[in-house]
């Protein structure tokens with residue numbers, strides 16, 4: 001079994017797939033993972049479904065499914081969630097659990113929140129009136145070589161880069177960066193959060209540690225012009241993904257804690273407060 005850090009480092013947005021199907025035993029494992037997902041930190045639980053591209057003509061899926069960005073995918077995971085407060089965070093959290101488990105099985109995935117035909121997928125999973133379909137992802141074996149389009153996409157989004165610690169992690173106030181050294185036992189969890197995927201690689205998460213209580217407050221730095229798309233806020237999905245990386249890493253290291261809404265979290269006009277992590281010990285884990 002791989003460690004969570006190994007799996008997080010292995011995951012990347014795979015846009016070019018090998019032209020071979022997933023074998024039956026692995027497919028069954030995927031279904032088991034899907035069926036045993038817990039609810040997210042805010043109580044919402046997405047309904048995930050595997051959608052086979054083989055039922056339509058490959059050409060149709062190439063053009064309508066993902067606007068030519070995804071090559072050779074035969075299978076997608078689509079997910080709907082009931083619209084509620086913080087449903088997008090729950091969606092990001094739970095679906096990333098699935099994506100990391102799929103990565104562990106040697107499969108490639110790619111979060112798609114923009115470049116997919118929502119109508120096709122909504123029909124395929126029989127989307128209900130009170131549900132949102134924030135994203136889909138292909139699932140399959142990565143091809144040996146990336147397509148030209150994939151290389152371009154990565155370059156445009158700067159996908160191989162992440163913001164440095166000093167820009168996203170803070171101690172006590174937003175003018176004091178939290179260093180890896182000062183983060184102590186939580187350093188790996190924060191580093192794994194930093195490696196999380198985000199829409200257009202904008203990395204909108206900001207984390208402020210309260211030095212007295214060791215509570216970690218999570219905020220969103222919302223990008224202008226990146227608001228609602230089909231009623232979906234992709235940056236809140238990004239936050240759920242980041243929360244997932246953080247919590248899984250803390251838990252694997254034997255720490256425990258919980259997500260809480262902390263009315264004492266410092267207010268700021270620059271960022272939106274979302275949630276806090278309260279560890280059991282005074283090191284924050």
Ligand SMILES: Cc1cc2nc3c(=O)[nH]c(=O)nc-3n(C[C@H](O)[C@H](O)[C@H](O)COP(=O)(O)O)c2cc1C
Pocket residue numbers: 011012013014069110111112113114115116135153157158159160196197198199200201234237238241
């Ligand atoms: C919520 C979300 C939505 C995304 N939407 C798209 C998309 O529509 N099309 C696409 O090609 N990539 C999409 N991505 C992938 C990001 O561009 C990618 O995660 C980022 O560039 C970092 O690269 P990496 O995932 O390889 O680490 C999305 C990622 C997230 C988390």
